[in-house]
Amino acid sequence: MIKVEVPATTANLGPGFDTLGMSLELYNEVEVAEIEEGLEIEVVGYGSDELTTDKSNLIYQSMERVFTKVGYSPQGLKIKLKNRIPLARGLGSSAAAIVGGLVAANKLAGEKLSIDQLVDLATEIEGHPDNVAPALLGGVVISTVKGSKVVYKKLAVPAKLKTVVCIPDYQLSTAKAREVLPAEVSFKDAVFNLSHTGLLLTGLLTEDYTLIKEALDDKLHQPYRQDLVPGLAEILKEVKSDALGVTISGSGPTVIAFTLENEGKIGKKMVDIFAEHGLDSHYMITHPTN
Ligand code: HSE
Numbered sequence: 001m002i003k004v005e006v007p008a009t010t011a012n013l014g015p016g017f018d019t020l021g022m023s024l025e026l027y028n029e030v031e032v033a034e035i036e037e038g039l040e041i042e043v044v045g046y047g048s049d050e051l052t053t054d055k056s057n058l059i060y061q062s063m064e065r066v067f068t069k070v071g072y073s074p075q076g077l078k079i080k081l082k083n084r085i086p087l088a089r090g091l092g093s094s095a096a097a098i099v100g101g102l103v104a105a106n107k108l109a110g111e112k113l114s115i116d117q118l119v120d121l122a123t124e125i126e127g128h129p130d131n132v133a134p135a136l137l138g139g140v141v142i143s144t145v146k147g148s149k150v151v152y153k154k155l156a157v158p159a160k161l162k163t164v165v166c167i168p169d170y171q172l173s174t175a176k177a178r179e180v181l182p183a184e185v186s187f188k189d190a191v192f193n194l195s196h197t198g199l200l201l202t203g204l205l206t207e208d209y210t211l212i213k214e215a216l217d218d219k220l221h222q223p224y225r226q227d228l229v230p231g232l233a234e235i236l237k238e239v240k241s242d243a244l245g246v247t248i249s250g251s252g253p254t255v256i257a258f259t260l261e262n263e264g265k266i267g268k269k270m271v272d273i274f275a276e277h278g279l280d281s282h283y284m285i286t287h288p289t290n
Pocket of ligand 1: 012018174249251
């Protein structure tokens, strides 16, 4: 039996749209065993009542991609998923499914694919690398797609950095959250994000928390997503003074604060602001992982 743990991830980290991501200490588990015939999928935890358990399941589909690529044909498969990452909340649940499937299938087939090949394949399935890369590699990952290849670099998470996620009680698909983005952005906004991504990376690399605090702003995606996440504008404004910064996690609706202290106070403030906008939510202190 093969067992794989895959972390939740938070993409973008504010200004690094489709480019930066970080793994979080919250894991899904995938157990796979070869059986004599057929496909058995059991889901425990998030998605047990909504994920498909036939060949359309994303984990199975991802496994198939590896089997096809390396020429491996299991007779039958039994897959058990223990899902702790909530679905469609901006915490990388689909990236975790893709990566869990790819890594488990690669182990089953004798580890024929390299980590670079897995990053490429996962990105091809997901469409962007910023969740799948840290789900595979851990830490903070900067990445970009060049043709069919992903160029990436993993960085260590600064030692004192803590994260608080606040998860509203509704789903928002990445597809829907990408539909609201404009086809073009202004030169000024592009320069804003370039400079802030540069500052953020420098802050992360040098553990300069003052720089990180200056850098966690964005003009490329959050302004367009505010209507999809009621209370977002207030959270971004009001939580900033207690934290280094706060942003949408991935494409939302979860919001994530990066901080050195005040985790409980920050979490409670985010829950209260969502409540003022009629949304139930809960917060979790989820440390970044390396
Ligand atoms: N970079 C992606 C987006 C992440 O913001 O649409 C999706 O989780």
